[in-house]
Amino acid sequence: MPDMNLILAGTGSDSLIFACALIGALGLGAQWLAWRLQAPAIVLMALAGLAAGPVWSLIFGDPLLNPSSTFGDLLRPIVSLCVAVILFEGGLILKFENLRDAGAAVRRVVFFGGPLAWLLGSLAARYAAGLDWASAIVFAGVMVVTGPTVIMPLMRQSKLSGRPAQFLKWEGIVNDPIGALFAVAAYEVIRVASHGDSIVGAGVWILAAAGIGVALGIIFGLGISRAFRAGWTPEYLKAPLIFASIILCYALAEQVEKEIGLVAVTAYGMTLANSKLADLSELRKFKEDIAVLLVSGVFVILTADLTPSIISSALNINTLLFLLVMLFVVRPLSVWIATAGTLNRKEALLLGWIAPRGIVAVAVSGLFGSLLVDLSREGRFYFSGADQIVPLAFAMVFTTVVLHGFTIGPLARKLGLARSEKPGVLLVGANSWSVEFAKALKSVKIDVIVADSNYRRLRPAREAGLDTFLGEVLSEDAEIRLDHSRFATVVALSTNDSHNALVCSQFAPEVGRHRVYQLSLSEGDETDDKSVGSSARGRTLIKRGRTYDGLIRDQYRGWNFSRTRLTEKYTLEQYLADRPKGDLVAEIRPDGTLVLLGPSREARGGDGATIISFAPDQQPQTSAPAEEPSSSDPKVGEPQKA
Numbered sequence: 001m002p003d004m005n006l007i008l009a010g011t012g013s014d015s016l017i018f019a020c021a022l023i024g025a026l027g028l029g030a031q032w033l034a035w036r037l038q039a040p041a042i043v044l045m046a047l048a049g050l051a052a053g054p055v056w057s058l059i060f061g062d063p064l065l066n067p068s069s070t071f072g073d074l075l076r077p078i079v080s081l082c083v084a085v086i087l088f089e090g091g092l093i094l095k096f097e098n099l100r101d102a103g104a105a106v107r108r109v110v111f112f113g114g115p116l117a118w119l120l121g122s123l124a125a126r127y128a129a130g131l132d133w134a135s136a137i138v139f140a141g142v143m144v145v146t147g148p149t150v151i152m153p154l155m156r157q158s159k160l161s162g163r164p165a166q167f168l169k170w171e172g173i174v175n176d177p178i179g180a181l182f183a184v185a186a187y188e189v190i191r192v193a194s195h196g197d198s199i200v201g202a203g204v205w206i207l208a209a210a211g212i213g214v215a216l217g218i219i220f221g222l223g224i225s226r227a228f229r230a231g232w233t234p235e236y237l238k239a240p241l242i243f244a245s246i247i248l249c250y251a252l253a254e255q256v257e258k259e260i261g262l263v264a265v266t267a268y269g270m271t272l273a274n275s276k277l278a279d280l281s282e283l284r285k286f287k288e289d290i291a292v293l294l295v296s297g298v299f300v301i302l303t304a305d306l307t308p309s310i311i312s313s314a315l316n317i318n319t320l321l322f323l324l325v326m327l328f329v330v331r332p333l334s335v336w337i338a339t340a341g342t343l344n345r346k347e348a349l350l351l352g353w354i355a356p357r358g359i360v361a362v363a364v365s366g367l368f369g370s371l372l373v374d375l376s377r378e379g380r381f382y383f384s385g386a387d388q389i390v391p392l393a394f395a396m397v398f399t400t401v402v403l404h405g406f407t408i409g410p411l412a413r414k415l416g417l418a419r420s421e422k423p424g425v426l427l428v429g430a431n432s433w434s435v436e437f438a439k440a441l442k443s444v445k446i447d448v449i450v451a452d453s454n455y456r457r458l459r460p461a462r463e464a465g466l467d468t469f470l471g472e473v474l475s476e477d478a479e480i481r482l483d484h485s486r487f488a489t490v491v492a493l494s495t496n497d498s499h500n501a502l503v504c505s506q507f508a509p510e511v512g513r514h515r516v517y518q519l520s521l522s523e524g525d526e527t528d529d530k531s532v533g534s535s536a537r538g539r540t541l542i543k544r545g546r547t548y549d550g551l552i553r554d555q556y557r558g559w560n561f562s563r564t565r566l567t568e569k570y571t572l573e574q575y576l577a578d579r580p581k582g583d584l585v586a587e588i589r590p591d592g593t594l595v596l597l598g599p600s601r602e603a604r605g606g607d608g609a610t611i612i613s614f615a616p617d618q619q620p621q622t623s624a625p626a627e628e629p630s631s632s633d634p635k636v637g638e639p640q641k642a
Contacts, residue, residue: 019070023304026052026065027296035509042150042358043401045296046394049303058308065304076370079301082294083180083367084250084265085243086360089291090176091269093480105163105342106170110178113338117144118182120330129322129392131385134190135372139389141182142364143326143357143396146172150358150401158409159485161419164347168354173480180364181266184259185210187368191258194375209257213264216256220249220264221271243290259371295359302366302390314391322392323399331355346415354408356400357393365393419485422592424448426487428473428503429494430457433551437493437585438466440561440612444588447486451478452494474506484510489594492518492538495548504538517541517596519548540598542583542614551614558617561585565610572605582615 026048034041052065067075121140125131131139151172155165188206224245227233233241246265253264332352339348369389376383412418424447427434434450438461441448450461451469458468471478490507492500497518504516516538522545559582566572587595590608597603603611 015070019065019067022052022065023297023300024293027300028293030300031292031296042299042362042397045299046303046362046397049300050306052300053304054306054308054311063304065300067301067305075301075305076367076374079298079363079367079370080259080261081247081250082298083363084261085246085294086291086298086363087176087180087262088246088265088269090173090180090360091266092273093173093477095273105167105339106174108338108342109167109171109335110174113334114144114175114178114182116338117330117334120334121326124322124325124330125385125392128318128325129385129388130318131388131392132383134186134194134383135369135385135389137186138183138190138368138372139365139385139392141186142179142361142368142393144182145175145179145361145364146355146357150356154354154356154405154408155485158412159419159423160408160412160417161483161485163343164350164412164417165483165485167343167347167351169480172358176360180262180360183364183368184262187259187371188257190372191375206257209260210263212256213253213260214267216253217249217264217267217269218271220245220268221275224272225275295363298363298366299359302362303394306390310387311391314388314395319392319395323395326396327353327399327403346417350408350411350415350417353411354404356404357397362390362393362397366390369393421447422594423486423488425489425491425594426451426473426507428452428490428492429500430454430461430468431493431495431548431552432460433548433555434491434493435460435464435466436555436561437614439464440563441586441594442466444563444610444612446588446594449482449487451482474502487511489515489596490517490538491541491596492516493548497521501537508538514539517598519551520544520546522547539596539601541596542585542598544599546583554614559614560617561612561614563610563612566605566607568607572603572609572611575605575611579613579615582613584611584613586612588612 027045030044030048031041033039034044037044049065053063056065057063071078118137118140121143122133122137125136125140125143126133129136146168151168154160155168160168185206188209192206224242228238246268249268250261250265253261335352336348339351343351366389369386372383372386372389376386409418425438425441427438427448427450430450430452438448438450447467449467449469450458451471451473452458453470453472455470458470461468469478469482471481473482488511490503490511492503494500494503500518504518508516518538518541520540520543521537564575566575584597584603586597587603587605588610589595589604590606595601595603603609605611
């Protein structure tokens, strides 16, 4: 077996190629493992980099992956470009209308709580962690960020609802670029001061440079929007053009002032997000793919570049004290003071505790940590805490993800802030049949959301008073805007069977493969060589051979949904005898459990069970019992149109 360390010690090009391949394999492998295990990807990516870097060097003497040695002077520009794309992505989901809808509490946390957390965090980093003032101020600016990619899974896991859920979601989205901008401003002042220039004059110039960066980003955003609307760019070039323009925008802003490029690309993303560009939803897919690749690479590079000595020096009482102060003093105080009068006591208690750090926090910390190390080598001052920024950032990530992940559910339930009602159903694909099915579910008090990417197709659902989601449920945008705590079952009912299979594959790890459904492939056999394999599909709804086309045909023939409550006198056997034709679609068991029927999932019946069927409009032959339930319930033994 070849010695990996000898491979890395080969020629420069061979070493570089191997390092790039290893970074990609480790990063994407960690992302895949996180998806399979439903574990935080940020933790597994960090562990992958640690294994290839400091852990490998402890065992074998030299690291398997040494980014500083392999990439040399290219390392910082590579990380800077990756961070620029990550911040562009953060700006791309920040719409001003969303900030208006986020509520007073979020706005106060952003505009007042953010600077307060920066101030308190700087004190904690200086006196608890023992960093020098420069490193402490830069690092604390980044720690204002709470990651939406970490928050969303925690909210789904805890079934958090109402104002607390909205607060955590929008705080993470809005603070992503703001925390990075805090760090940019602090670093620029420190950089200028370290070279002996006037701080006042430097401050004025930095503000001017930041303004130029913002203007440049806005110009790029408006220019791309105009080009796409006017049809100046073919469809196949739009996504590559966006990516290339991010790099160009960053590079031009860097010519004005170092690190102002981060400000420019953030403004670029925000401009596009608020441009109401029709193509934006299609471009997000490409952007998400690139962002996943770059995020994976950055995490592996940053952790692999740590040395055992840096890690051991960070594992001390100061680090523990810093974590305790950040968790139990800085976060609660900044939230409580900023939101006084807008949150009740229970909400303030929960939100003052939950603040997991995510991707942006670590990526930006790694960038500015390396920049401060460079300043120490070339300037008049030595920043003793610069090399501790990355270990401290990872300590915050590991601690907050683990602690908040395990405590958010029990704490939300203890405080009465978790969703108490049973989660409902997400129907993906709006059409005449799915809308009627949704109305039938709603009539028996099952929470239901109808999702579709087409506004016109959702119109009947909106007119029927159903909750709707406009957008592609497979996109990252849906990860943020769609309330995943509201459903525990997914039914894919679009006209595209391959898309239905993708939806089921996407949601299966989250809700369980036994809770994702789609219609049969064809009216003949269940298998179809031209379609996706059954192993990649959801469970079959209704029965084999019952396809979308057949259901729509029968609906035009007059079939409709009805619901019937069974009793001891009117049993399932009598119900089936009265309705030889038709499909049994769902059963609500006496305990309120929803069961979607299909192969190997037959109705059980029983006193108090309710059957939802799709059948020709007809009255039962057997006389129903005389009891009359309340008007909100289905009549006993009698089908009711839903």
